[in-house]
Amino acid sequence: MILHQCIYSSLKIHTMSNPSESPETKQNRILSQEDWKQKWETRNIGFHENNIHPFLAEFLNEMLGGRTKLNIFFPLCGKAVDMKWLADMGHSIVGVDVSELGLKEFFSEHNIPYTEEAVAGIPGATVYKSSSGNISLYCCSIYDISPSVIGKFDGIWDRGAMVAVNPGDRERYANVILSIMAKDCHYLLVTVEYDPKLHAGPPFFVPDSELENLLGASCSMKLLKKIDGLTDKQKQWGLDLYFEKIHLITQQLQS
Ligand SMILES: C[S@@+](CC[C@H](N)C(=O)[O-])C[C@H]1O[C@@H](n2cnc3c(N)ncnc32)[C@H](O)[C@@H]1O
Numbered sequence: 001m002i003l004h005q006c007i008y009s010s011l012k013i014h015t016m017s018n019p020s021e022s023p024e025t026k027q028n029r030i031l032s033q034e035d036w037k038q039k040w041e042t043r044n045i046g047f048h049e050n051n052i053h054p055f056l057a058e059f060l061n062e063m064l065g066g067r068t069k070l071n072i073f074f075p076l077c078g079k080a081v082d083m084k085w086l087a088d089m090g091h092s093i094v095g096v097d098v099s100e101l102g103l104k105e106f107f108s109e110h111n112i113p114y115t116e117e118a119v120a121g122i123p124g125a126t127v128y129k130s131s132s133g134n135i136s137l138y139c140c141s142i143y144d145i146s147p148s149v150i151g152k153f154d155g156i157w158d159r160g161a162m163v164a165v166n167p168g169d170r171e172r173y174a175n176v177i178l179s180i181m182a183k184d185c186h187y188l189l190v191t192v193e194y195d196p197k198l199h200a201g202p203p204f205f206v207p208d209s210e211l212e213n214l215l216g217a218s219c220s221m222k223l224l225k226k227i228d229g230l231t232d233k234q235k236q237w238g239l240d241l242y243f244e245k246i247h248l249i250t251q252q253l254q255s
Pocket residue numbers: 033036037047048049075076077078079080096097098099102140141142143159160161164
């Protein structure tokens with residue numbers, strides 16, 4: 001596999017059009033929080049992977065940068081096994097998801113004892129904390145999250161998160177992420193690329209140009225790798241081209 005280390009302006013191959021510029025785009029599907037909770041209840045969770053994400057394993061050090069005992073954030077975390085993997089390395093994990101079921105399954109499937117408590121500052125929210133104290137999973141909307149509640153983070157793993165957010169909410173989502181990035185935060189973001197005229201999402205196609213609009217004013221972005229991710233699942237969606245990309249996003253140094 002080829003490692004693409006380049007900036008977006010030099011990336012010319014397989015770059016799709018911006019869905020907001022396309023009159024025929026199908027990317028106008030809107031999922032409510034209730035829709036997502038129902039997906040969990042009806043076991044419609046094909047997004048969940050039982051193995052460590054290959055991009056995370058390959059680019060872990062891009063997030064860690066040789067640092068230990070980091071605070072790492074998982075937006076829209078589901079029950080990602082990657083949280084346990086990083087916690088076992090000594091990092092502190094904070095996740096956020098609207099599905100109580102998904103969060104409780106995370107703890108039970110890994111035999112991790114936990115406690116639950118209300119979250120001061122977010123009415124109706126609950127936080128589930130591992131008894132050892134290194135994993136805290138908040139059950140609430142990502143849009144209710146702020147640094148005053150969960151703090152700031154040295155690393156972020158964003159897989160199935162930015163691409164799952166309704167396109168109309170992307171700016172709000174990006175602003176939450178920007179607000180919880182510590183100065184030296186290394187944010188790993190996985191996006192997908194396909195013809196937005198052929199599939200309604202999620203996952204939604206998030207063009208690089210939109211990442212620039214959302215994050216580029218304060219962050220530097222580097223494409224770490226782009227792979228052909230087409231499997232039978234995407235073929236069933238009607239796609240014949242499907243790429244997965246991982247980006248490293250860091251705050252620009254202020255002079
Ligand atoms: C595509 S899944 C990805 C889960 C996880 N990141 C993974 O890779 O397995 C998206 C997750 O986002 C959660 N979700 C959707 N909207 C949300 C919101 N507004 N706030 C918090 N979680 C949300 C869903 O419950 C679901 O678990």
